[in-house]
Amino acid sequence: MDKTVGVLGGGQLGRMLVEAANLLEIKVNFLDGGEYSPAKQVINHGNHIDGSFKDADAVRKLAEQSDVVTIEIEHVNTDILEQISQSGTDVQPHWRTIRTIQDKYAQKELLQSHGVATAQSVPLDSASIPDLQKASEALGLPLMLKSRREAYDGKGNFPVKTKDDFKSALDTLGSNKDLYAEKWANFRMELAVMVVKTKDQVLSFPTVETIHENSVCKLTYTPARGVSETVNEQAQELARKAVACFEGKGVFGVEMFLLEDDTLLVNEIAPRPHNSGHYTIEACPVSQYEAHLRAILDLPLFAEDLQLREPAIMLNILGGDSEDSHKAFAQEALKQRRTKIHLYGKGKARKGRKMGHITVTAPTMSEAETIIQPMIEYADKDKPKRANAVPSKPQEQPLVAVVMGSDSDLPVVQPGLAILKKFEIPYTVRITSAHRTPAWMAEHASSAAANGIKCIIAAAGGAAHLPGMVAAYTHLPVIGIPVKPTIGDGMDSLLSIVNMPKGVPVAAMSVNNSTNAALYAARILGVGDAAIAKKYVQYMQDSRGEVREKDRKLAELGADAYAEKYLAKK
């Protein structure tokens, strides 16, 4: 903690880094052009260096004042980093790591040599039509033509759909640049994982769903929506494996494609804090910035502190048409609850420039989506409405899984579904027969928790094994609805459900009472979700009111008139 950290670059990433450093009294010196650049605004000690982070003398001066030198942008001069490193300055991550990552094709080659899945790539010998033709024969069309260096936020990428695009692609990316072609990835989602490499561990933050617009990150959702626990774990593993290929310490942003068939490819890696990790400031016990400092300074770091506390959505504040458009955006965001605003102190806005971001955290993703919706609409206010714009009705994470042994049970289950709708509790309904589809029943029950389900309602009649078998495959609370069979009064169903052996509990409801099953699910969810608990209290009040009203009418009309008027109708 007594070491001094020197940083090349002083933009928003440096600013957020120093916000974490200030809490620990870690001294940070910045080298960048502005006297009051975003990062320098928030740490005042008179020792910053004004100058270009590409200027060798300035970097050497920074190195002299610092115990560890790190970067907040990868487009630095790695020859100078190599020199200062050889003169004894601790450079993190390693200068070779930064040099490799600067060249996107070299980055991919290194990853592939370590068995990390990436899109197939072919370097172009020259920026010429014949060479591009050769690449297109190897990879097929469409393909993505990319600059190997100095490319970010979509700059340096050109989608080549047909041969007719060859010329404009080469014209746009420039003939003096090293180019490479990448096989087109038909991805259904983009994911990102922030990885921390310490002196002896490789740890990862949660998997993030990233939404890009015009090749710039617009939104991130954590946890990633509609991604199974298996894919989530594969993404974490792939990201850690990718970062383990590189030398040195610090945080790395790993961007990935999730293809239609659920396979994952690494797209690219940033050797520094990353836009897709901003959410960690509010949503995790330790942020990506604090994790970077802990990693490069060999301070303790726990995997548990990188876990999510609450679902989080991050929305970038991009510059608009006016120079204070970001301030107007922040004024809008101030009107929303559970919204943390981060402005970067960049002065006047320029169109499309990252001027800040907001992070919404809430007990459920669905609540966070509701809160952020007006701010997404504000961000999109000047945009032509497009069919493929971010959907205004957000996708909801199901919390209750309803299962039944047969479709004949559905009419019994329906009143319960109506209650779940009334409480706005998202649910799934499936037929998973314990006797006719035992394997599917087992798979559905055992994967429920990993898919974000909090509680299972199971309806079955007669031998009624479903609730108990589901309970055998999950640690989630299972609520059983005994369904009255065609023969008998349903006592068989009830006893099959309620008389579970010691060790595997099922909550039995009365025969055919799916209403109570759904209400019981609401009580369970209400334990951890204040909004649902509040609705439940309201439901109890309403129900009390209804009975009191009936009582009033009964007293007013007398028993006979009441029975005729109200009960006859039934």
Added chain:
Amino acid sequence: MDKTVGVLGGGQLGRMLVEAANLLEIKVNFLDGGEYSPAKQVINHGNHIDGSFKDADAVRKLAEQSDVVTIEIEHVNTDILEQISQSGTDVQPHWRTIRTIQDKYAQKELLQSHGVATAQSVPLDSASIPDLQKASEALGLPLMLKSRREAYDGKGNFPVKTKDDFKSALDTLGSNKDLYAEKWANFRMELAVMVVKTKDQVLSFPTVETIHENSVCKLTYTPARGVSETVNEQAQELARKAVACFEGKGVFGVEMFLLEDDTLLVNEIAPRPHNSGHYTIEACPVSQYEAHLRAILDLPLFAEDLQLREPAIMLNILGGDSEDSHKAFAQEALKQRRTKIHLYGKGKARKGRKMGHITVTAPTMSEAETIIQPMIEYADKDKPKRANAVPSKPQEQPLVAVVMGSDSDLPVVQPGLAILKKFEIPYTVRITSAHRTPAWMAEHASSAAANGIKCIIAAAGGAAHLPGMVAAYTHLPVIGIPVKPTIGDGMDSLLSIVNMPKGVPVAAMSVNNSTNAALYAARILGVGDAAIAKKYVQYMQDSRGEVREKDRKLAELGADAYAEKYLAKK
């Protein structure tokens, strides 16, 4: 957001205030003595003022540069604030508020004139033994003798137990100071509430339990432990009522005594962010610092954003014997998970000086207590062990309430209690008969949620009304155990519990199966508590292992030998 805020004082409160201001690009100028004081270290713009916040010219200079002037310490010169206010500077909170609060006796008089409960107080005409004698006759002994001004962190207080203490009390507090005597408060706890006064609302943060040592705040626990929902609400209301007595906007810290009979008295008020509100940085969507800025700048503020996200414990880092004792403390704290460290940039430590603080947040108070325990022990390492030191075994918040209709049900319930213990789930056990103590049953059930209970297990036999009646009084999930009566097989108990009317669900277990009731409670709690869910998964694995082991033995021995060897024992 475009307004400039001027702050008198630049210590740790100013530092944390500016951490919130930087996120919103709110410009803050500090007036205080050090060029690199704690607050000035973290906002760099070249416009701070070096000087005393008691110097009239310096304050006027600050006012000229600022749209709103506020304070981070109340011991300022209110005559100058009155002048700049009359010259048109917006001073928040109002200078009259600061002036009244500076004089602790005037503060208490104002509160009492508005009907706010405080300890009875008597001013001393002079600092003489006869005047102290007069006060002791009015208030009784013991009493607390206090300086009216410039008193904080216990400085300026002297406990007068008998007449023999009169002379030393007067000698210690000094004859030139205004003194007053306060009736001795036999409190069982000290509570604090941060209140925000905006232009049109008075809002409050949660109720905090504060633990002082040598009259200095040492620890805060939020929510306050062992405080009923009623007392909690009364504390919130009293704090808001107290702050509503004062003019102006901003946050106020309200310190209270909770007496043995559960009545509350306001002890004193700070017209600024307060040590007992540090926890809000991590634990609430909007911190006390951001709330102060939003209040004084008329920006929106929502009651919901002042609510607790997770239980939090704050521990002050006080200076020790060496000048870098706070850094050694921080090194210890870095070894703990879920621990946020705040060092204040005060340079060398002095004994007892507030050098920083740490905040632990966790999904449950009991987990937070476990995490912070080694840090409390570290803080206490040089202290002689005392009988009344903070107990090393923290008090646990019960999560499950177990009730039964009669003590004869207890033997049936016991195996369930053993399961709760195995899962380390804290619980209460009570007898609340639906028929013999209907009012007590109703009170217990209806207050359970407010007391932090998440789930209720109710056991009853025969007519077995208890689970259903409990469910009628709470929105928490209720698990019913049908107890086998002396006559019959228990089918009466089972049907009474399971056949609940639509609208009021109870989860029925099989007859006498308290084991499953407790396991079901663990499943419910596991929905929101990953540690419990993890234990449950382990339990399922162990149970699978046990059955596989029995199967192995059965295959090895054959049926007859197995039955003789293992079943005969039963």
